[in-house]
Amino acid sequence: MDNHSLLSLTVALLGFLSPCLTRLTPRVSFPMGSPGRHLTHFSSHDVSNTTTLLLSEDGDMLYVGARDAVLALDVSHKDAIILRSKLDWSPSEKDLEQCSMKGKKMADCPNFIRVLQFLNTTHIYGCGTFAFSPRCTYINSETLTMSLKPDEGRGRCPYDPYQRNTAIIVDGELYTGTVADYRGNRPVISRHLSEGRRVDLKLDDTLGWLEDPTFISSSVIPDEEKIYFFFSEVGREYDFIDKFIVSRVSQICMSDVGGQRTLQRRWTTFAKAQLLCQADNELPYNVIQDIDTLPPAEGAPADDTLFYGIFTSQWSVNSGRSAVCSFRLTDIKSVFSGNYKVLNRDTLQWSTRVQEKVANPGECGLHNASDNALRFVKENFLADDSVRPVGRSLTMVSAEHNYSHLTVQRVQAANNRDYTVLFLLTESGYMHKAVLLQSGAHIIEEVQVFEQPQPIKSLKLSIPKGMLYVGTSDGVVRVPTANCSFYWTCPQCVLARDPFCGWDPASRACVAASNTQTSLGQDIDRGNVEEACNSVSLTHRARFGPNKLPAASCPAGELVSVSLNEVVRLQCPAASRLSQQLWERPNSRLSPDLYLHLEDGSLSFVATPTTLGHYLCLSTENGYQQTMAIYQVKQKSSPVAQTPTSYTRPPARPKPTTQAEARPGSGLHTSVGPKRTETRQGKTEPTLSSRDTQVTTRQLGRNLTLWTEESGQNDSGFRDGEPLLSARAPSYLKELVVVSVLLVLCLSLLITMLLYVIRQRCRSRTAPQAGTPTSDSDRRTPVEQEALRGNQFLSKRNGQAPRSGQASGLVCNGALTGSNGHLPNTPI
Template sequence: MESHILSLTVALLGFLSPCLTRLTPRVSFPMGSPGRHLTCFHSHNIRNTTTLLLSEDGDWLYVGARDAVLALDVSNKDQIHLRTKLDWSPSDKDLDQCSMKGKKMADCNNFIRVLQFLNTTHIYACGTFAFSPRCTYINSETVVMSFQSDEGRGRCPYDPYQRNTAVIVDEELYTGTVADYRGNRPVISRHLSEGNRVDLKLDDTLGWLEDPTFISSRFIPEEEKIYFFFSEVGTEYDFIDKFIVSRVSQICTSDVGGQRTLQRRWTTFAKAQLLCQADNELPYNVIQDIDTLPPADGAPADDTLFYGIFTSQWSVNSGRSAVCSFRLADIKSVFSGNYKVLNRDTLQWSARVQEKVANPGECGLHNASDNALRFVKENFLADDSVHSVGRSLTLVSADSYSHLTVQRVRAANSRHYIVLFLLTESGYLHKVVLLQSGAHIIEEVQVFEQPQPIKSLKLSIPKGMIYIGTSEGVVKIPTANCSFYWTCAQCVLSRDPFCGWDSVSRSCVGISDTPATLLDQDIDRGNVEEACNSVSLTDRTKFGPNKLPGASCPAGELVSVSLNEVVRLQCPAASRLSRQLWERPNSRLSSDLYLHLEDGSLSFVATPTTLGHYLCLSTENGYQQTMAIYHVKQKSSPIAQTPTSSAHPQTHPIPTTQTVTRPGSRLHTPVGTWPKKTKSRQGQTNPTLSVRGPQFSATQPSRNLTSWTKESGWRETEFQDGEPLLAVRGHCHLKEIVVLSVLLVLCLSLLITMGIYVIRPQCHSRTTPQADTPARDIRTPVDQGVLRENEFLSKCNRQASGHVSGLACNRTLTGSNSHLPNTPI
């Protein structure tokens, strides 16, 4: 009966769950993209570089790999150097014994799973060592073993694919792992204790842990407690088998066990459920990773936040990930409340009804009475659950996240923002800023292509770097990528708290470089007009690196087509959050004639009505900019085609469009152009498109450009040197007068010829004898009139075709059917 009730509840909650809105990264960088620099370390004989340990100054990265411990020099921003490699592999005898146990030879190596600083001179390391764990001490300077390895049972897992956690406090090792070969004895234990302190572990007979998967552990110095995060089977829910719940447990570092009861066992162990759930939704109950965000300067330790990734075992939330945050004050409140009691006869949990004898989880219970220790021994599960901050979800995504790290950043507007770095299962790193309006994904960077079974994430705040360890190698990524945004508008629209627009250097720079001259970024709203209202014309038209020589203004691309031909005009997107619009001067794009495609392009059939100019606009967060200008004209014969300008020929070709596509996604990441804004003579700001290619650098100054705006029609736009380009109007009309005169003469000659043709039969009929049979024209008068009209129009069209003016950049009219390069994303 209870199972049917649960199924009905799950179905109802799934129906009530709101539709998931997929968060779209604003900019995407595929692997190898020049817009996002990655530094990689890999070697053909070094694999499984997944355990990372970063020095306090951020100059050294110690890596636990397969059969080796590495010391990598990461002090250089753009390089990773292997300084020392310590080989630590099992012997042939150990490998044979592992194989005899039925294990694969590929899993019988020594996979380093514990790597922690013991003190200022030594590192403590543990490895699986052919399913027989071993631990050793390593000198952190020379990376040499100081002692022989000893047994690592209870300190390191046997299976290289089994998750574990470890932390060292005051040269004592606290671990969460399994203590047997089969993985059936989970333990939270302390090792390396000396003096009157003894090693401690959980009581195996009490069922304190139920098939857990350990995720992480954190030491809070102010509390003198270590918190362990894991998922396990929730035995308090008896209506379903193996219902998974996420847990937080605590132990006190001062615990030394009981004198008679709980000898060499924890007296301060307690656990509670972590609830990552929104109202009227099923909980995300399986924790994947968690990271700690220390409180802001001057704030109490109770403001410490724990950000975690959660997935769901329910099919309605399959494939989704949620991020929740938990406050230390809420965790302490739950542990100081009531506890559930377990009926040993029925194995049923229930809320406490009897009077408290002791406070479970309280430090100092090792000196308590036997009655108090028996009480905390049987009452270790908190009655209440730890709810997320605000009882809401920080982030919900259709991407399957596996690891995260978090940082608090002080932006250019002097406000603090929380930035999350989330690693997806598919190999992308998402950079997310938490705003008042919700989460905003600033960018995504592809860090590996093939799925990685084990991976890790490490953040270096002093160096501003993120390190990702995978089976293939180590990747280093800067947390900031400000130089990618080379205009004030793009710098503001990124809403990146690491970046700010410098009004002196006229560039987007890191907040730590020149904070005194940075403009207000407006991270929350991303309002370009307000944030960039004091930026000069030069700032607005500044180009980024590798810009195209001679392409200081966007050319109106000439597209020659034949009548009744299907035309498709491409519109590059400023970002994946922008929306493309199409406009024509003094005309409306009717849905009967034009088709707006999903990729932002415009398709139509070439007719006399659809020939002319087209303007592609990109709109993002209320800011509009021109991305492309096209002039569609009818093809003309080489004889009738006359040059429209005596300007110098174009010497710098537009680079080939380069488009990169994320696997499994319909969204493309174009590389090649970026927009900029120019200012008209009337003081209005008219958006234009600047073209750049990775293989070029700009040397020529800006030019004038004739562009079209909704308010003022076609106007000549002014640039720095004041040299005009070919304009749509205002040039000499001598050529047009000559052409019209020739056409007039031809039309008059044709009319005279037609008149003679009509009069001649009448004259001939008068002089022909009546006896003869007159010749008859088989055409009707209507057919003859149509024939004459067609002949007239055909001759006029042959003479008048090919004389349509267009836009030009640098005095050159583009005569190719190719489209403008796409904008880099």
């Protein structure tokens, strides 16, 4: 069996061993323009490709690198993003012409700003692609003007606007990961802007240091005096498959100044290792998409620094899935301090063999080492071991969403415990806010950031301002990290399990959590409403059951007037996407033979005397129940059909019956309460509102349309002390009498018509034929006529019935006949 067959078999086996993924469903979803989630957009007709973001330290100014321009946006206002100044930086016509002559599209020849970093307190260092001839310049951050003439940016900025790069400035020196040639074949990790005795450094051009990398991010660890680069590349150590992609972390020391003879002006501290985002018995998620650094908590050592990354897989088994893995700095350092693979320069094959260590690759201070030691680190730069994720497991994995960018924040909850919150952006234009718990990731909310899916290029988090900035090709969007005012009841605030929010019993509002508030209702780990809200009088205690609920405590609910044998469909608003709807009736069981529970949570049934009455919709989430809707299904009191009117119900915002007041500005749920009806001359007319619903159901091949109406008061409601099931059944005595009378009349009319039809048929048969009786009567003599009458008289008198064919007055074939076929005998 060759290596390729072995690999295919391994992939197949691991695919079968992969466990079923738990579906990660956002608890609340906010579509574009939802009033429950306020977003601020910035866009301009003459500004595009706003893909590079740089946020000031105080969070009041956002610098944006766009196409042919650098923008300064004032983001200190709550409801607006204001353009303060704009620096135009575009290539000349000659530069564009030369770019086109190189065979590039004119759409790719403008100056795309790809590097924006604070050089000091007064200046920004920026670089752009500049018509496939990179340029860099110094920009005054106050006036947004160029301080010096732009200089060459090779090795600092990519040539191609579609190539990913990374850049970071530390102590006035620029560290970059990009490509250093026009064709994109020379990837480099380099240092620029060095001063004094320090010199600019880059990687050695020897084959194997980097293999077709895609740079993702870079991060500085001040206590370590090291900078870490994250990228993906072709893993040459896996020689049994072509183009096998691996994710890497590499390091360099900021104190490195290169070797004296060997590795002059080259890194002597470069080392790289594989990042392995993989769970046990599963295929690895081997392609890194984005990564962010979470500094250690206050007072914790630097080794507790965490790196959270998004990974995808090149295997078809994991196609369409995104995984999040976290890596601890102490594990990365441990891998770099271990053994290293050996590269055979003749065969370009990696091997692992125990050898004498001449030097420790990746160790700072090697610039003073011997040539023999520098040659050792030059050929041994790939760590033998891989960096495993924290807990040797995936932080979270999603089979429904392809995540492209993330940022991470540590949040202190009301119980003074720290929680990690991830902000993840999907390729379809949604932002997911997830909190990491011991039981797994919990997605608090989903916010649609862009109406049309588009590639997202940059993501910046302002922790002091509590804002998230997203940069794309069309503009910049600002998203608040917290949305506490949306949860307008204590149960909803607790069930959200948002570390940013807690329920304040004094103001009866869900407010932002802070260290000064210790009495906030909050339970991030379990979401226990009972304990967090001290809910003694919550309605989920008052459940329907025998001797549990007096009739007086049951509100009239929403009135639904129906006719018998009509199909009824009762809607039930969901408290969240994680809740389950449950229907109940007072002291009655919902038999599956009579009721149909639909997928959207609604209840459908046929209106009969048995199914009339009250219905309650209950929402259950995390062990907590609340009443979402109450309906009273009642037979129509008037036989006059109501005029149908088409109207639809907007997305409902359920309000639990435990709260007496509603808070404005929530936007997602709608209060389910009774509506009033207007009565005019004994006829009830529903007052139409946005909560009325038209329900169309198909039954026995016919479309039945039911219009529901709502009433605030029910005239025939339950009396105090009367059990709920003691509602009197309607009397049909009068209707029975009326139907019986009508039935008798109909039968009488039917019999009369039948007799009339029979009589008419007999007369038509006994009537003389046209012309015959008249002519015969005219030919008889008076004596014959008298004799004929006398014969008939004698027949009747003797009690004899006339026979067929005799002279009895019957007409047969249009002639009177006797026994001999002639006239009957007459007395002489």
